[in-house]
Amino acid sequence: MHQPEHLKNAGLKSTLPRLKVLELLENAQDRHLTAEDIYRKLHEAGEEIGLATVYRALTQFEAAGLVTRHNFEGGQAVFELERGPHHDHIVCVHCGRVDEFYDKIIEERQRAIAKKLGFKLHEHTMTLYGECSGRDCPGRKNKG
Amino acid sequence: MHQPEHLKNAGLKSTLPRLKVLELLENAQDRHLTAEDIYRKLHEAGEEIGLATVYRALTQFEAAGLVTRHNFEGGQAVFELERGPHHDHIVCVHCGRVDEFYDKIIEERQRAIAKKLGFKLHEHTMTLYGECSGRDCPGRKNKG
DNA sequence: ATTGCAAATGAGAACGATTATCATTCGTAT
């Protein structure tokens, strides 16, 4: 149980709702969750927590660098626990499955482009959209 | 004046509001406009048009491939007339200025990554965020 | 352990962007 220190180190008071959200992010199979996903899962687990509190916690975690917010297509932001090095995403347009990748060459090119255009690069978003080949993806042509 | 054919070719009925929106997209200095930008500019020009109609027109233009919708940070989607080859964007976090770029190497890498991960690539979004060096950018350190 | 106070919480109102509803008007094929 080392989560309270995570929050303390991030300059956040260690409260029960925040610990619950953090714990869920750490243990959920799906690494990419909306605020409502988190709210729903916690309620299913019998935890009392308000939706506004979930949003507040996520916003603070983001500011503290514990969590990253992604604005994929489709309205709702998804949140992901920051576990290690930067990566980008590829999303299936049929089933919503999210894979992650990192490409050193692209990162280098991005830095070079920003420099050439006179920008001091802060960050970037890159998301690829396509059809995945998952066996249970509804977009899969049933050809075996 | 060739806009009516543009609409016809896209399978859309040629109506006055749609022509106004299309004309504005073609002639505005800023290539990246929100729906409200368009609504406001048309009203300033004395045109009667409803905000809902602007949204409808833009959504149809997008479906027809005439326009691209970008979900940059900050809530409002921005729309851009499709004028030619694909490109990506770099946005100033201070003044909101948008520059465009295209990088063949990145595009190749994206295709290779999607293939390796078993995705049939449809499209992608890539947006860099940073500080621009514009003389009138409020983020500019006044060092000269 | 108890107290006190600022910070955090929860319920619901408020908000901004976008979409849906529906009576009226327009575009166009006849």
Next chain:
DNA sequence: ATACGAATGATAATCGTTCTCATTTGCAAT
């Protein structure tokens, strides 16, 4: 010129998210 279905505009509704404010909590100092 006519008629019909599609498009429009005003406004209500919706959705995701943030704000408000009365109550509760974490925690530092006793």
